[in-house]
Amino acid sequence: MYNALPAVSVSYDRATHIVTFVWQDETRGEVSDTELRSFCACADCRVKTLVGQVVIGRDCTIESIEALGTAGLTVRYCDGHDKGIYPWEYLQAICAGDAKEYLRG
Ligand SMILES: [Zn+2]
16 A cells, blocks of 8 residues: 655645655645654654554644655654654555554554
8 A cells, every 4th residue: 555665755834834745656645744743753652652642742843854765754853853764655654644553564
């Protein structure tokens, strides 16, 4: 269902708080900055998500986004959190509302 191919483009609109992905098949995915933060890919946050703990309790904006080729994406948030790499498959799952299912594997 999801693939590991990098997005063609990733853009973040600070005004709307929306991150937009354009995938290889030209479909688009969108996720808000706070939602993306709540599904942080680092080990600590993944465990919290899996056991149902709140990863972040307030709105969060993005300071920078860096694409790492096929490895995925790193994001630095306003709270200083910049751990973990979001694999492209995981980002596709987040945009599709399937993040928790993806993490459960
Ligand atoms: Zn994290």
